[in-house]
Amino acid sequence: MNYSKLSKTKLFKGMEENDIERLLYGCSLVQKSFEKDEIIAFEGDECTSIGLILDGMVDIKKASASGKEYTITTLLPGDTFGEAVVFSSSNFFPAMVVAKCNTTILFIPKEAIINMSKKCERFLHNYLNILSDRILLLNSKLKESTLITLRQKICNFLLEEFKKQKSLKIKLSLSKQELAEKFNVQRPSLSRELIKMREEGLIDFWGKEIWIKNLERIEDCLYEIH
Known part of the structure; x- marks a missing residue:
């Protein structure tokens, strides 16, 4: 595990490499690589972990009734996805997650997030900060949807x-x-x-x-x- 790279992500911002290593010890993490255009998660798939992008980029896409796909947003290295859905009472992906190029994802299960939040106040602060930013982004999207022309x-x-x-x-x-x-x-x-x-x-x-x-x-x- 590249702890130096993790320390530069939003999720582990402000944490020393040794602290990250200790925090992740014993967690059931899964690191997977995806090729360009490979689907990471389908819309409607159950979300049991968040994805942390280590390398590459990810598109969040939505399909219209006619089947045409639209890119809602593009996520970069250090960004996460699924952070709000994983704790939802309806924990299913609301959109499709697709690798924009060759991409490496670290999947962190819900249980590990809960445990790390209990152990480390900085991790909890970072996670809540990501959630807050996501809410602001959704508000911005809502504003865009009210624009007519x-x-x-x-x-x-x-x-x-x-x-x-x-x-x-x-x-x-x-x-x-x-x-x-x-x-x-x-x-x-x-x-x-x-x-x-x-x-x-x-x-x-x-x-x-x-x-x-x-x-x-x-x-x-x-x-x-x-």
């Missing part, structure tokens, strides 16, 4: 990234296809709307960067009535 969704995304990156030049971590899936539209529809916004002087874009040209008008878009 594609332009509103784009403007909301740009404003959120502006706050995170503290720059009018937004560097995209998603491809145009992934961004279209996030907005639940086809890629050509997204491209057309971005071009319209550029022609109106709201934005400019090139490659994986979008420049906010008129911040005030972009903010106004969120409150337009349609």
Whole structure:
């Protein structure tokens, strides 16, 4: 077990390698590797442990009634999944978990989480912090779902990234296809709307960067009535 790598994750943040080793001693952990596009968990599968991403990336996907898949979010090394579901009265995955590339996951069972929380206040704090962040993310997703037009969704995304990156030049971590899936539209529809916004002087874009040209008008878009 690479305890140095674990100490850099959100779950074991602020803990020394020796403390992590002692904390994990006797726990029934399972480390598994997955190839690109391999399904880690199906929607509806029972969740009995949380997954900690050691290497690679994971997509959380949802299928529409027509069978088309949409990427809800992408998780990076150090992120976890299943942390809320595992303690739910209905502990079944609400979405599909898929390896975005060759990925290594450390699975930590529910019983081990309970025991480690009793033994280590720092671990409990980190776990609750992850849960709190997940709730904030869900609230953000709920806000996105109330936005009516594609332009509103784009403007909301740009404003959120502006706050995170503290720059009018937004560097995209998603491809145009992934961004279209996030907005639940086809890629050509997204491209057309971005071009319209550029022609109106709201934005400019090139490659994986979008420049906010008129911040005030972009903010106004969120409150337009349609």
